[in-house]
Amino acid sequence: MTDRRNIDANRVVDHCRMMWRIRAFEENALRGLDEKIVLGAIHPTIGQEAIATGICANLNRDDVLLSTHRGHGHTLAKGANPEAMMRELFGKEGGNCGGKGGSMHIADFGVGMLGANGVVSANIVIAAGAGHAIKLKGEKKVVCCIFGDGAINRGPFLEGLNWAVVFNLPVLFVCEDNGFAATTRTKTMTGGDGPSARARSFGLQAKEIDGNDVMAVDETAREMIDAIRNGGGPRFLHAHTYRLTGHTGSDPATYRPKEEVEEKWKDDPIVRASALVDGQKDAIEKAKAEAYAEMSRAFDVAKAASFPSADLAFTDVQDAGDPRQGAY
Amino acid sequence: MAIMTYADAAKAGLAEEMRRDPHVWAVGEDLGRGGVFGQYGGMLAEFGPERISDAPISEACIMGAAVGAAMMGTRPVVEMRFSDFALCAIDELVNQAAKARYMFGGQARVPLVVREPIGMWRSSAAQHSQSLESWYTHIPGLVVVCPSSPADNKGLLKTAIRSDDPVVYMEHKGLWPVEGEVPEGDHLVPFGKANVLREGRDVTIVSWSAQVHLCMKAAEQLAKDGIEAEVIDLRTLWPWDKDRVLASVEKTGRLIVAQEAVSVSGFGAEIAATVSETLHGALKAPVKRLGAPRIPVSYAPPLEDKARVTADQIAAAATALVGR
Ligand SMILES: Cc1ncc(C[n+]2csc(CCOP(=O)(O)OP(=O)(O)O)c2C)c(N)n1
Ligand SMILES: [Mg+2]
Numbered sequence: 001m002t003d004r005r006n007i008d009a010n011r012v013v014d015h016c017r018m019m020w021r022i023r024a025f026e027e028n029a030l031r032g033l034d035e036k037i038v039l040g041a042i043h044p045t046i047g048q049e050a051i052a053t054g055i056c057a058n059l060n061r062d063d064v065l066l067s068t069h070r071g072h073g074h075t076l077a078k079g080a081n082p083e084a085m086m087r088e089l090f091g092k093e094g095g096n097c098g099g100k101g102g103s104m105h106i107a108d109f110g111v112g113m114l115g116a117n118g119v120v121s122a123n124i125v126i127a128a129g130a131g132h133a134i135k136l137k138g139e140k141k142v143v144c145c146i147f148g149d150g151a152i153n154r155g156p157f158l159e160g161l162n163w164a165v166v167f168n169l170p171v172l173f174v175c176e177d178n179g180f181a182a183t184t185r186t187k188t189m190t191g192g193d194g195p196s197a198r199a200r201s202f203g204l205q206a207k208e209i210d211g212n213d214v215m216a217v218d219e220t221a222r223e224m225i226d227a228i229r230n231g232g233g234p235r236f237l238h239a240h241t242y243r244l245t246g247h248t249g250s251d252p253a254t255y256r257p258k259e260e261v262e263e264k265w266k267d268d269p270i271v272r273a274s275a276l277v278d279g280q281k282d283a284i285e286k287a288k289a290e291a292y293a294e295m296s297r298a299f300d301v302a303k304a305a306s307f308p309s310a311d312l313a314f315t316d317v318q319d320a321g322d323p324r325q326g327a328y
Numbered sequence: 329m330a331i332m333t334y335a336d337a338a339k340a341g342l343a344e345e346m347r348r349d350p351h352v353w354a355v356g357e358d359l360g361r362g363g364v365f366g367q368y369g370g371m372l373a374e375f376g377p378e379r380i381s382d383a384p385i386s387e388a389c390i391m392g393a394a395v396g397a398a399m400m401g402t403r404p405v406v407e408m409r410f411s412d413f414a415l416c417a418i419d420e421l422v423n424q425a426a427k428a429r430y431m432f433g434g435q436a437r438v439p440l441v442v443r444e445p446i447g448m449w450r451s452s453a454a455q456h457s458q459s460l461e462s463w464y465t466h467i468p469g470l471v472v473v474c475p476s477s478p479a480d481n482k483g484l485l486k487t488a489i490r491s492d493d494p495v496v497y498m499e500h501k502g503l504w505p506v507e508g509e510v511p512e513g514d515h516l517v518p519f520g521k522a523n524v525l526r527e528g529r530d531v532t533i534v535s536w537s538a539q540v541h542l543c544m545k546a547a548e549q550l551a552k553d554g555i556e557a558e559v560i561d562l563r564t565l566w567p568w569d570k571d572r573v574l575a576s577v578e579k580t581g582r583l584i585v586a587q588e589a590v591s592v593s594g595f596g597a598e599i600a601a602t603v604s605e606t607l608h609g610a611l612k613a614p615v616k617r618l619g620a621p622r623i624p625v626s627y628a629p630p631l632e633d634k635a636r637v638t639a640d641q642i643a644a645a646a647t648a649l650v651g652r
Contacts, residue, residue, distance in 0.1 A: 064400070066396075095433070096432075096433065096435075097431060097432050097433030097435070098433035098434065099433070100430055100431055100432075100433045101431045101432060101433060105431040105432060107432040107433075107435055107436075108435075109432070109435040109436065110435075114396075114399055114436070115428070115432055115436070117424075118423075119419055119423050119424070122392065122419055122420070122423065122424055124392075125388055125389045125391075125392025125393055125395075125396070125420060126392050126393070126395050126396035126399070126420075126424060127396060128389060128392070128393045128396060129392060129393030129394055129395055129396025129397040129398075129399075129400070129404075130396035130397065130399065130400045131396070132393050132396070132397045132402075133396065133397040133398075133400035133401060133402045134400065136351075136353060136378060136379075136397070136402055137351075137400075137401070137402070143396075155388055156388050156389065156392060159384070159386035159388050159389035159392075160389055160392065160393075162384060162386065162389075163383075163384065163386060163389045163393060166384060315434070316429050316430050316433065316434040317429075317430055317468050317469060318429065318468070318469050318470070318471065318493040319491065319492055319493050320471045320491065320493050320519045320520065320566070320567050321471070321519075321520065321566055321567030322567070323468060325570070326598075326602070
């Protein structure tokens with residue numbers, strides 16, 4: 001629990017601003033889904049905003065982030081432009097990936113966001129490799145790899161953590177533990193003592209924290225990222241949270257009682273952060289209003305944008321060979 | 329020109345590229361002691377353990393880490409030991425390496441080379457003998473290379489390392505000790521340019537990798553009977569030199585595709601279909617595919633041999649096509 005006495009009020013307000021931006025982005029994305037202009041599946045991050053916010057506040061622009069299918073919050077917090085993201089969700093020209101990726105492949109290399117991933121756990125080994133490149137080049141950058149509690153049951157989790165330890169790589173692994181893997185309670189399908197215990201068994205320093213306490217995430221991430229940047233090798237952050245929406249934007253989540261979700265709304269990370277500071281109510285309200293205005297503008301611009309020209313289907317496949325060969 | 333083995337030629341090519349570009353590095357199990365076929369022998373001493381890097385037995389992570397390291401501006405050469413083991417890293421290659429550039433809208437490049445030794449030698453059975461090159465030709469984003477000679481193994485490996493595409497680089501285990509002349513210095517063989525090993529007017533024989541040598545043997549037998557075969561070594565399966573193959577079949581009117589891989593859905597089917605679609609009117613005989621039956625490779629020699637396409641079979645097929 002964050003101690004209210006020696007808290008940096010401005011930092012809390014900044015975090016509230018980022019969390020509201022993520023929340024507002026997700027609500028607009030869900031509106032897009034309702035209006036059928038979000039074309040594919042989206043995985044909202046409502047309720048989990050504190051993790052992306054607290055961690056990315058400690059990453060530099062040229063640090064690297066690898067994310068998952070539930071990646072909008074991470075991408076925004078790393079500094080991506082929400083209008084380009086919204087365009088991508090709508091499959092429009094000017095999307096981060098030119099409309100070729102959509103929500104599950106959202107990426108913005110310009111801010112070090114090397115991609116969401118449609119394959120659970122796959123980002124863990126890629127993150128290890130990104131760390132490996134940083135080490136080979138003698139750079140001071142840090143890689144942050146965020147994945148869900150479901151990802152720890154796939155082989156790449158084991159292989160990637162071991163790799164990062166063996167090569168002493170600058171990687172922060174973050175398990176965003178929302179208790180669910182799609183419609184399944186993750187614990188019922190996970191042996192042993194869970195994410196941190198597994199990480200420790202590989203020799204990683206691991207910490208388990210309340211991931212809805214943004215200042216706790218901020219502080220732990222800062223400590224770990226500093227240690228990593230100074231050559232201390234990989235670290236593991238296990239953050240508990242709760243997914244307040246369904247698994248996807250269209251999942252009614254009937255596999256869990258309504259009362260459970262109502263109870264969890266009381267633990268809303270934005271409300272909790274706002275309660276940490278006195279006298280900042282207006283500043284936070286203003287940040288909230290600006291966030292909703294920003295995201296609704298992004299929605300409108302993306303909605304009005306055109307689809308990409310169909311010929312672009314043939315670009316950026318690869319340098320060698322003709323992608324049209326044999327077709328039609 | 330120096331006389332070198334297929335293994336040493338690749339080593340020379342890799343070493344040259346590593347000297348030229350500090351971002352090239354190699355990673356795989358047991359590389360420090362030279363690799364399981366000696367194809368990295370002695371390199372640790374020159375380049376050190378960071379650039380000739382041992383790896384845990386973690387094929388998915390070797391490949392996945394190479395994807396991340398390639399996206400971050402290095403040029404990893406990944407060793408998979410056997411193409412069979414690379415199947416443990418299929419997601420990393422097919423869903424990640426091959427797709428990253430496209431699905432991120434051109435933001436990523438994944439300049440990795442994955443070396444996947446293929447093919448039968450003797451009594452290595454079903455999990456150490458496969459030729460899986462056609463799988464990768466099906467995947468947009470990948471380049472597929474199958475060198476047949478020491479010179480090509482140097483020149484194609486150098487081109488692969490300089491390529492910004494992910495390259496599946498398939499060396500044949502039976503070719504490691506084969507010797508040949510290898511140009512010194514910057515010898516680069518481009519992708520998609522076939523090598524016509526022998527010109528002939530009667531029948532075109534298209535092949536790649538070790539099978540090329542059996543085709544040449546067959547062509548010599550055929551020449552004794554007055555049949556002149558044109559033998560084309562494709563060198564790379566994606567991109568493949570369609571123009572060169574079509575030009576040859578236009579001349580000969582007859583096509584045989586010979587491959588060590590299982591014939592069903594093998595790359596020979598792609599060549600046969602392309603030639604049939606394009607040159608139907610010019611064909612003097614139906615196209616002929618030769619490849620392995622749809623059986624796993626065995627251990628005992630008489631059984632294992634049932635999976636081989638021999639020079640005699642190639643010659644017999646050509647004789648039948650020519651109608652003698
Ligand atoms: C390899 C793989 N298997 C299955 C899926 C389908 N899938 C998508 S998200 C998901 C649940 C993932 O749970 P978790 O890792 O905890 O992330 P969360 O959705 O809770 O953020 C599943 C099973 C997938 N994308 N990739
Ligand atoms: Mg989960």
